[in-house]
Structures are given as structure tokens and as C-alpha cells.
Amino acid sequence: MIHRMDTDDWPAGAALTLAEVPAPGFRAEMAGHIHAFHGRTVPFEARRFDVALRDARGRLLAGVAGVMSWGWLFIEAAWVDEALRGQGAGRRLMARAEGHARAQGCHAAWLDTFQAEGFYRALGYEPFGVLEDYPAGQRRVFMRKRLA
Numbered sequence: 001m002i003h004r005m006d007t008d009d010w011p012a013g014a015a016l017t018l019a020e021v022p023a024p025g026f027r028a029e030m031a032g033h034i035h036a037f038h039g040r041t042v043p044f045e046a047r048r049f050d051v052a053l054r055d056a057r058g059r060l061l062a063g064v065a066g067v068m069s070w071g072w073l074f075i076e077a078a079w080v081d082e083a084l085r086g087q088g089a090g091r092r093l094m095a096r097a098e099g100h101a102r103a104q105g106c107h108a109a110w111l112d113t114f115q116a117e118g119f120y121r122a123l124g125y126e127p128f129g130v131l132e133d134y135p136a137g138q139r140r141v142f143m144r145k146r147l148a
Helices: 026-039 090-101 117-122
Strands: 002-004 017-021 047-056 060-069 072-080 110-112 126-132 139-147
Touching: 047 090, 060 090, 072 090, 110 117, 117 139
Parallel strands: 072 110
Antiparallel strands: 002 017, 047 060, 060 072, 110 139, 126 139
């Protein structure tokens, strides 16, 4: 649902809206404008990749989704099926993602987590920031690791 909002102080013909379900391309459209703005002073390039473990039928068993930009690897998401947890699958996938990023010139990695801080600490990540009560009653921890 889109709600039209006040238009008193906006340019003629402009309309302020609030979309409770954003259009599929909205975030990409905004990112294009933001990257163009930053690109005038600090050129921006982001390269996405994933590392996936799949069974013989193609079902995802574990994966890491990453983005490399400005010499940093950002771990967007990492997941391991419950049946494989504690067997080294996550550690091996993270090592592969970090190795790929290192080979592409990344000097460091960062991520955020609210359930796997101990796992990432064991991989050499260190906290650099915390959001308390995000989600409620927990902490979201921002972590980083030198790759080079």
C-alpha cells in the first residue's frame, strides 16, 4: 500500500509517498544514485559472489553470500543446515569466501551477527560495534577481520 503524504514544501508536481511494500527496483534505483554521488569523489565498485554447498539434487546445504568493495569483504549472509553444523562446513565456506576476497585484493572483512558471535570469534573476527536490543533482548555485533 502506498500512502501519499504532504506536498507543501516540495518542488511543484513532486509527491512524497510511503510504500509499506517497496517496489522491487526501488533499492537498486536508490543505490544507483548513491553510488553515482560517491563515485564523484571515491569510485565505487561492488562485486557480489557466493560460495555454496549443495547436495546431489541441488538442494542448498550451506552457503555464504559476500560483497567486495573498497578493498573490504562484507559477509551479507552465512548459513549452514542444522544437520551439518559443528562439522566444519561453516568454517570451510568462510575460508573459501575469505580466500576469494583476498585473491581479489581485499585486505579485510566485516559482518554483523546476533547469533553466531562465538563462531566468528573462533575464525579471528573481532567486535567493533554493538547494537543493544536488536533484535529485542539480544545484541547485534559488528565484527571485522584482517585478511592481508
